[in-house]
Amino acid sequence: MKDIRLTPAELALASAQEALDRRDLQGAVTAFAQARAAGASTRLTARGHALALSELGRHAEAVEAFKPLFAKAQKDGATVNLMGVLLKRAGRLGKAAEVLELARKLRPHDRSPWQNLGNVYEALGQPDKAAACFRSALKIEPTSATLWRLLGRQQMALSQTEEACDSFRRGLALAPRDTEMTAFLVQALQVAGRVDEARALIAKLCEERPGDSELAVIDARLSFRSGDVARAQAILNAVLAQDPAHLAANLQLANLIGDSDREQVNRALERAVAGHPDSFVALDRLTESLSRSRYGNEADHIERAYHLAKRLMERFPTRIPEAARTLRTILQRVLDEDRMAQTGSLDNLLPLWQAQGLHSSVHYELGQVQTLDDRLKLVDWHRQWGRRVARQITPVPPVALPALAGGRKLRVGFMSSDLRHHPITYFTLPLLENYDRDAVEVFCYSFSEKEPDQVQRHLEAQVTGFRHWPKRPDDQVAEGIAADGLDILFELGGSTAMNKLEVMARRPARLGASWLGYPHSAGLEQIDLILTDPYLQPEDPRLLIERPFAMPETWVALSRLFWPHEIAEGTPQTRKGHLTFGTANNPYKYTPACLDAWAAVLRVVPGSRFLFLRPEAGVGSFVAGARAAFARRDVDPDRLEFIGVRGDHMRHYNEIDIALDTLPHVGGTTTCEALWMGVPTVSLVGAGFPERLSYSNLSNAGLGDLATLSVADYVSAAAGLVAHPARRLALRHGLRAQIAANPLGQPARFTRNFYDLARKVASE
Template sequence: MDKTASSDIQTLLATAVEARKAGRLRDASDALAQALALHESTGEALPRSTAFDLGVLLHNQGRHDEALAHVSAALERRPKDFALVNLLGVTLKALGRFDEALEQFDLAAKLDPKSPSPWVNRGNVHLQRREGKPALEVFTRLARQDPRSAEYQRLLASAYRCLGELEKAQARLEASLKLDPKQVGTWREMAAVQDELGRNPDALATLERGIAALGARKDLVDAQIILLRRAGRRQDAIALLERLIKLNPGVAWLHVQMARSLAPVDRDRANTHFAEAMKLEPANTRTVTELAESLDRTRGPKEAENIAAAYDLARKRLGMGGNYLQDAKTLRGILIRNADYEASDSLGEFDALGTYWASAGEIAALHHMMGQVRTPQQRRSLVRHHRAWAERLEVLAAKTPVNRKPAPARRPKVRVGFMSSDLRDHPVAYFAVDLLTRYDKSRFEFYAYSWSTKPADAIQDRIAAGVDGFRHVPHIGDRDAAQLIADDQLDILFELGGSTDMNKLDVMAWKPAPRQASWLGYPHSAGLSTIDRILVDPFIKPGDPALLVEKPFLMPRTWVALDQPTFRPMPLVDPLTPEERNGFVTFGTMNNPYKMNAAVLETWVEVLRAVPNSKFLFVRPESAVSAFRDNLAKRFEAHGVSADRILHVGVRGAHMPHYNRMDISLDTFPQTGGTTTCETLWMGVPAITLVGEAFFERLSYSNLNNAGLPELCAFDRAGYVAKAVDLAGRTGWRGEFRRTVRERLRAHPIGNPTLFVRDFEATLLQWMDEQP
């Protein structure tokens, strides 16, 4: 026996034990890895559990890829080791490889039929995938085997909660607390269920009881802060966190919660706290992602710098490995914003992500999937994902119905509500303001509802003065907002905000009005069965009814009209085309990069190749970011167009004059421009669009037809390229268009708000004649 090797192994094992006790997990795992290597080279004895212990340490540090490699290698030597098989399943689960994880848990259950661990792990996989029914089956089995287990009762409650059966979830949580009142997770979940039932004060009281019983434990205080924010008591949450951070400045999760609390009101301070949390816990993948998201959403003079920092953090998070599912929404948005499509695609398959986001209530993530749809099947699965998102919300809303009194009989006017936090200097208001200030007050009463936390501006004041009632309530819960609307006894309610910041699409699930419709804010069916209609025109309306959940609220001509596309003074249109001034044709876009994709860029490159010496102009805040410019340059050059043919202007809010540098706008697809197309036309720049099947693929199709320009609409990629190339050769037509564009628009439906208002009113009356 090699006494030196044996002594070294024992020293390393002792070092690992001491390091683990001190919380130095990396030192502990390094010591065990050295002990295992020494065992392999010398054959010296080693405790059988060492390989398992190292796998657990790696897993607990979030080093899941290393844990996978280590445990897999150990299993080659001991393929029937129950503990290692079970740990392999746990590691695969952490990596988001759920099907493979379930296979390992099945194998572990066969190796040790008496152990509940594989079954618990299997149930947790189903919960993570938001699969309530199989999770319920697993935890029901476990609870029957051991009805005195508080943990099984809590897990059973989680399954009921996943299914939306909140009363049953609450009953199981009460049983769990009777069995063991010291379970932190049970107190927290009880509060969450009560909050979902619309009983926020009860939820806060539950957490106070838990804190009184167990002390100011992280999970309980964490939940308390979340509920304070949800109740509109953000300042109370911030004040509590300020006290806690003063006492515990080195606690990372306090800084994370402070950052989340500050983000809507002070993004710079929020970034500071996220950065402090990341410094304290650099291996925490969630903190890395949240700082990236916050930086990506920070505006102001350093926006380009913030976008670049967010992109670097997104790439860093990808390098950290592990399960990306929880972070995919943020990472995907940042990567697409910087034209890094391969990295974005690595985060997950279209349907897998859509299923997860629907079950997680992430409708904003579903919104951003529109620009990445590639097949007819994906268009239809996106509708299904929206419906799945809505079904769970409808179940929750049904648990706490609002009191909706019927409108008085023979009321002389139709009472219509418009809900949006964007009834201010915002594109939604560009299209809504004429309707809300020019409607026929002898036949209609209009009410507006805003939850905006921003100070009122001149446009909001104008709308407030124009309608019969303006309800501005910045801090209010969804159910209370629904009751506020129901108290006004509307005949019809329109939702105009969609998934954008400060809006409350969820309110529609309570159906505070007998007739409800969607317009403007969301270019897709939200999925709610409580939304009866979606406003369309003959061009936007999809040919396949399966691409809408709601029935069409069909306008006879156009779904929007406007005097001009912003409330600010508009720059003059240069009567000379950029080609006449520069000697070459300039194509371009001002569309948001989330609508771009690899196929769009390849198509634009094909247009440039067909038009000698032409250039492409990007006018976006991202154009000031080197990653965006470099990624675009690589794509253009890979398809035969040199980077010197790409022009960039990095601005936000000051883009309108730069239309005078653009000869032809090339629309994005499948998600097309909306407001951007209107701006483009107003500034005398013709736009080429590719028309698709779905609502979000037909916005520009409507705008162009209602501007008298159907010839600019293509129905396949080859036609899109051909129309762009043909238009590049029609210099005289483009010059005449620039010089006459505003008079031309006013002569067509898109530039005639008065006609739109009359059409809207007539369609409202027609709907009122139908049974609700």
């Protein structure tokens, strides 16, 4: 018998195949590397090596392993297609699109490259291009339910609701038991206003498949979105009684509970993660919810959210863009600059968030601008988001009102879920207490899911009408507001928790206006006005979508809610022996440019300290992140101080000599708080709306010299205050009187100016 001896390369290849057969991916990777080192050709090793690496989540290595074969086979459609898939998994979406465009040209009659290319365009937030790819794939394989579902999703993103309904129906006809397809069709029917049809579909399917828990969850979701919260909860409770770890039921229960009970939400999401540890959605949702949790020990919630965020990034590297909103929020809260960079650039994320309709994602990114073009892109993003929303809804019929010239009362509304003990009420209180009841009627609209507090109860007694509508669907909210016949409605919440910005697209009042909650044009062209003042209004008109509701002096005035906090004797420097800079601003405003400026100030003021006055300051990971950030900027991290606090923070301003504002997105409420406590604040004035809030506050408190126009001037202004301890002492104990002598401290004057302007605008 002939002696057959295998070469080392052949032995390694055989070993790799055996490892693959028993699903030993790491063993396969090792064997493929040995085969390559022993001289095996890339034709024999590259594909298997790359796929094994990719399945292990080592996507960048997979691309490198496949490159030699790709370089030799650029005209082989299958090879090019696989390279596109590997690039997508590695998060290199732009390059993946380029490669897959070549693959679909090489294999125009193959569904696979078309579908893969569509998936990439979807991830890039380009639903028009994605839809075109899926249509091309359907021409090749019209009986693919998956392709009809993918097409329908893009049509929903493009507000082509009727077309999406048709696509999902076709898909469901091909795959009658596809629960995901059913859920998409029900959602599309509801968005299209065909709720009865959606209910009939669910009833029919439940009759055909009694006891199907996934269908029950879809039924609960429809009930919830239609406003029948009790029925939705009863359905979900029944499902969870049978299966406490049911993924879809726990996720939907978390949606239903919302902000009314964050602890209960977290219990539902913990059950989902425990029962489905490999669920991307469950991990994402729990991370996001923990980051928003304030009950119990907030620092522990933040730390756990950060741990889960790292786990999510390691487990699902190709899906980081999908989770970028959640990831960036928690990574900002612990100052993890390195992982923040891994979530992608804003240029790549904005189109994706546009396609997903994630307005709230952009709130935390308003400071991520450097050039005028960056700012204009953000304005355009908001405008496109607003048009997308407007395409999906029908405005409510306007209520006929007699002319104001006839002597009737002006009817003004304020819409916010923060009309309770909250900073929003710090500024709205004068308008709700001190208006002329013989000339004005005031209505408030709140969607807060929390029990009314003392402040809300007080407001209810002050205004003409206070509508508390938790969990009410947008269309019903708009109809209810319209019934009050408002001349002008001010939206105060933006896309923050429990607020309903999209209601403004339905035009529930004759005029819509924006104030306080969102420091930027919201994007809806149905919002006619945005409240500004001579300092706040951008010089470049392109940086606003709305017309200015131009107050003559100030955009806010301090109410009596600022009064009770005591100021300690002397200054922090005289009490502690060193000067302390500090901030109480949210970490999402701590951009690299901001940290650079703060570090520059500390470098020119030897011996000074910097105090973080934030809930995050009690989190070990935040402390580590802050210390690392300043060390990278040549500042001894031992000069940093941390006070972790939520709610009871005002008294700790007594520990700060000079507040350093964030940049380019500056403070608003925090600047007012610091000034009220006698703490001078140095700010940088930028071009855009969110870069000018402190400019207004400082100017309207008689401290316009602390609003600077360059980073160099910012550093100099901070150093200048250090050099004048007498001025700081005078401000510490005299600033409240100075504020009272200026527009920022004159709420009665502000109230008169506000309602005079509202009447003028409503009469035009």
